[in-house]
Amino acid sequence: MALESLKDVVRKITRSSTVDKKLVEEVVKDIQRALIKADVNVRQVKEISDAIKKRALSEDVLPTFNAREHIIKIVYEELMRGIGEGLEIPLKKSKIMLVGLQGSGKTTTTAKIAKYFKDKGLKTAVVTADTWRPAAYEQLKQLAEAYNIPFYGEKNGKDAVKIVENAIKNLRDYDMLIVDTAGRHALEKELIDEMVEIAKVLQPDYKFLVLDAAIGQLASKQAKAFHEAIGIDGIIITKFDGTAKGGGALSAAREIGIPIAFIGSGEKVEDFEKFDPAGFVSRLLGMGDIKALLEKVERVVSEEDLDPEAFLKGTFTLKDVYKQIEAMGKMGPIKKIFDLLPFGFGMNIKEDAMEMTQEKMRKFKVIMDSMTEEELLNPKIIDSSRIRRIAIGSGTSPQEVKELLKYYKTMKNLMKKFKKKKLPIKGLKIGF
Ligand SMILES: Nc1nc2c(ncn2[C@@H]2O[C@H](COP(=O)(O)OP(=O)(O)OP(=O)(O)O)[C@@H](O)[C@H]2O)c(=O)[nH]1
Ligand SMILES: [Mg+2]
The missing domain is CATH 1.20.120.140 (SRP54, nucleotide-binding domain)
Incomplete structure (x- = not known):
């Protein structure tokens, strides 16, 4: 390409x-x-x-x-x-509606998104509201079943709005509902009206426009038309694998100022990733070729951004651990950072509490990526069933999740001691 x-x-x-x-x-x-x-x-x-x-x-x-x-x-x-920009979708109860041109990849993408969030531990279900294409029901049903994802549809149903109403009633217990809709060719009025009605009934948290990367510069016109009709919250670019024109969809998103949520790059349900601008450009x-260089950029930035006082103030949550780990990635082991503080007040810190390998840093971040906002801010609520869910979602083991929680507790205690001692930290060019 x-x-x-x-x-x-x-x-x-x-x-x-x-x-x-x-x-x-x-x-x-x-x-x-x-x-x-x-x-x-x-x-x-x-x-x-x-x-x-x-x-x-x-x-x-x-x-x-x-x-x-x-x-x-x-x-x-x-x-x-x-x-x-990319789009950060918090792991919490939400509804997603997909719209787009015929054949753009909505049905496939519905299954892809469902698997993505299922893998992160959310209870996810899919709904087909495509009553126009005869095979739409079977297509999504099969995709969903292959991944054990609950599916709702009405085989010979004619009224897409009614189907969505019924789906909401039936799937009340689910965290994430993903609704596939009919392909809209050249934006016919009838289909637009239906799309608007579905959105009214569903009240989706996210309306995603599915754009086939192969349409190149036409993406911009399409995106504008859909955005005007129902207001788009994010764009999903599909078929990035098979075209040299993917820049068209990318620049359409930029032009109308809508973030790109995901990128699809193959027919398989696994061929799907969250859009991460930095990773993408890299x-x-x-x-x-540029990894080392970028690290150097980050180092320059982080040394300017450090504010030890802000770090020691306030409650210490898993979010702070996340920031810490990121800072460590840029600045080296936390032990080295603590060594710089006026420490010699009999404070005994075990070396191994500070040790963290690159691999562990990466794992801890993946684990935290699978936690909900609430869990990050209030780690106390993480009980054994949550630990299990987080482990599955992050592809790690409950043991590793516990290890992170233990690390968090050690750090939290350390911070407490730190605060009590009111250490003279002003003016020190370190922290997080
Ligand atoms: N190579 C590739 N093919 C894809 C991708 N996403 C979808 N497809 C293929 O594109 C075709 C159309 O996909 P669908 O998911 O049926 O598209 P749709 O938007 O639901 O189509 P309608 O319901 O008819 O509007 C299928 O053959 C998919 O396998 C992708 O990211 N890469
Ligand atoms: Mg479809």
């Missing part, structure tokens, strides 16, 4: 013998070509490439960077700015 050639741009920069205006101009041209080929909207291509050029030629190189890294960093940052640029 066309966006793949962005990797060559990074390679070109790292391999060039000199970094000068000529290289910057070449790089900007290559990026323009790659984006245009990928069907990114021309105005956005111009914005991105102008910004890269201007910054690369005018900004001072940061002390920790060399000239090549400096340019790659700018390319990365401007692509990030151009690509728009991959486009060939993460292997």
Whole structure:
């Protein structure tokens, strides 16, 4: 696909013998070509490439960077700015409604989303409100059954709104309902009216527009039309695997200012991921090449952002543990950080409470990603049944979840001691 050639741009920069205006101009041209080929909207291509050029030629190189890294960093940052946002969906009771053109991938995506949230431990069910296509009922039923996902539909039902009403009554106990609707070709009036009615009855927390990446620049017109008709909360781009035009859907989302929630990249239910802009751009640029560089960027940022007092104030929750772990990823082991504090007050901290391998940091984060907001803010409520759910959702074991909770308690106690001692921390350039 066309966006793949962005990797060559990074390679070109790292391999060039000199970094000068000529290289910057070449790089900007290559990026323009790659984006245009990928069907990114021309105005956005111009914005991105102008910004890269201007910054690369005018900004001072940061002390920790060399000239090549400096340019790659700018390319990365401007692509990030151009690509728009992802959407964070909290793990709590919600309803999702999918809309989109015929054949865009709604039914497949309904099953994909259901599996995604089921894997995170939510009680999830799917509903078909497509009464137009005869096979729609069977298609979703089969997909759902293959993954043991409860399904609601009315085989010969004609009234999609009524079906949704019945589904809500029948599936009251579920955390997450995902409703598939009929494909709307060129936005016919009848189908639009039906879509609006379904939304009224369902009151979805999220209305997602499913966009086939292959439609390229047409994505923008479609997205606008759907957005005007019912108000879209997020975009799901499908078939990213089979096209060179995926930039069209990406730039449509950016243009109307709607976040991208998920990306589908294959026919299988597993071929689906949450849209993570940083990961996405890193991959486009060939993460292997720029990983170390990005870490360096983060280090520079985190050293400026540290505020030890804010960290020691307030209640200590799992959210703080999450931040801590992120900070550790950037700054090194927590022991080193504590070593910098005026500690020698007989405070005895076991070394192993501080030890944390990269692997464990990663695992703890995955576990916390599977927790609900409530659990993160109030870890006391995490009982054994929640532990089991979290372990399943995060693909870890109850033992590992307990280990995280133990780590949390150790840290919390430490913070308490810290506060009692009223340590003179002002002016210290460390913390979280
Ligand atoms: N390669 C690929 N194929 C996909 C993806 N998502 C869906 N498909 C395929 O696209 C075709 C249409 O998918 P559906 O899920 O039936 O689309 P739909 O929007 O429900 O279609 P209608 O109900 O007719 O409007 C199927 O053959 C799917 O297997 C994807 O991410 N990648
Ligand atoms: Mg369908």
